[in-house]
Every structure is written in C-alpha cells, then in structure tokens.
Amino acid sequence: MMDAISGALTAVSSLMTLSKDISNAKTDHEIAVKTTELNERLGGALQQLIAAQTDYLALLSEKDKLKTELVKLKDWAHEQERYQLHQTEAGGLLYRVKPAMQGSEPEHSLCAQCYQQGIKSILQPSADIGRFKMLKCHACDSDIQLQAYPSAMAMSSGEGNKWKGFF
Ligand SMILES: [Zn+2]
Incomplete structure (x- = not known):
C-alpha cells in the first residue's frame, strides 16, 4: 500500500509541475502536448490511488479478523x-x-x-x-x-x- 501511496504522491507532484508548464506555455501546440501528458499522468495517479484504496480495504478487513481473534483468545484465556x-x-x-x-x-x-x-x-x-x-x-x-x-x-x-x- 505504501508503494501505491508514494507513487500517487509523486504523480500529483508532477501534475502540479505540468500544470505550471501549461500556464507558462507560449503556443497552442505546447499546450496540447502538455495537456495530453497531464491527462496520462492523471490516469496513472488515479490507478495508484485505486490500488492504495484496495490495499487499505484489505488491511481493514485483516484488522477486523485479528481483532475478533484477539477477543476470542482473551475470552479463552479468561475461561481457562x-x-x-x-x-x-x-x-x-x-x-x-x-x-x-x-x-x-x-x-x-x-x-x-x-x-x-x-x-x-x-x-x-x-x-x-x-x-x-x-x-x-x-x-x-x-x-x-x-x-x-x-x-x-x-x-x-x-x-x-x-x-x-x-x-
Ligand atoms: Zn475433544
């Protein structure tokens, strides 16, 4: 999950740079090239965020399982x-x-x-x-x-x- 999050952060950071480049662009061609690149990187960032969310949900599920297991173990220890x-x-x-x-x-x-x-x-x-x-x-x-x-x-x-x- 950390890989996906740092990947998304890097992607967002590069998006900000691209956004500035577009603002400073002098020609329509330059704007079109940078905009295409911006869209591609947005898609990549979105995919990394989706991967991070999927990993996060899996971790939450695992946490709930472990919590249930811990409660069982504590109950059993008390019962013993x-x-x-x-x-x-x-x-x-x-x-x-x-x-x-x-x-x-x-x-x-x-x-x-x-x-x-x-x-x-x-x-x-x-x-x-x-x-x-x-x-x-x-x-x-x-x-x-x-x-x-x-x-x-x-x-x-x-x-x-x-x-x-x-x-
Ligand atoms: Zn038995």
Whole structure:
C-alpha cells in the first residue's frame, strides 16, 4: 500500500509541475502536448490511488479478523482460569471446573485434547466401554475413562453411586 501511496504522491507532484508548464506555455501546440501528458499522468495517479484504496480495504478487513481473534483468545484465556487438569480414577485426563469458579453452572469437565486447541468442549456421559464408565467429547470424538465399575460386591454394598459427582 505504501508503494501505491508514494507513487500517487509523486504523480500529483508532477501534475502540479505540468500544470505550471501549461500556464507558462507560449503556443497552442505546447499546450496540447502538455495537456495530453497531464491527462496520462492523471490516469496513472488515479490507478495508484485505486490500488492504495484496495490495499487499505484489505488491511481493514485483516484488522477486523485479528481483532475478533484477539477477543476470542482473551475470552479463552479468561475461561481457562476456571479449569484445572484432573486425572480421573481410571487414569483419563480432563479439565475440571474449579469449585470456586463454578458459579451457577453444574459441575462439569472439558475435553483435554480440545482444550489444548483452544476449544471448550464439555464432556458428556457416554455408553460404557468394557468395565469403565466413560465420558465422551462430541467435538473430537474422544472417549475418556472416568471410572472402573465397582465390583458386583461393592454394588451390593451400596457403593454403586460412588462416581456420583465426577462430572
Ligand atoms: Zn475433544
């Protein structure tokens, strides 16, 4: 864009010189030659200004995109402060909302893989796999082992709900 602007400035400057030459011209022929040159340079200056304007509009668009991206990054940075990495009883890693930062939201966890990519994806209960109670990320399709099922003996002794509160 700077090239186009300095080109246009140079062109305008030469136009002023040409304009003076025309004022000082002694013959019709001299006036006609200088006028033709003036018109050609006006066309060139106009093209450079159009190029500068096009570049300027592209820069404005890029600036808006970056601004939106920056707002997203700031929001995400703020959001990240609400969560901490947690290892489930079965070894799965997830980001769990800090109790002090939970506010009125229900207890919940985020997918660690999506989290690393700046995506907030809340894990949802999923169909159990093998002897594990699972959580699923519907954004990246990850399955996270939450907890191994208690043994049948534990179930009968009333510990069947022992994972309650792990979401
Ligand atoms: Zn995910």
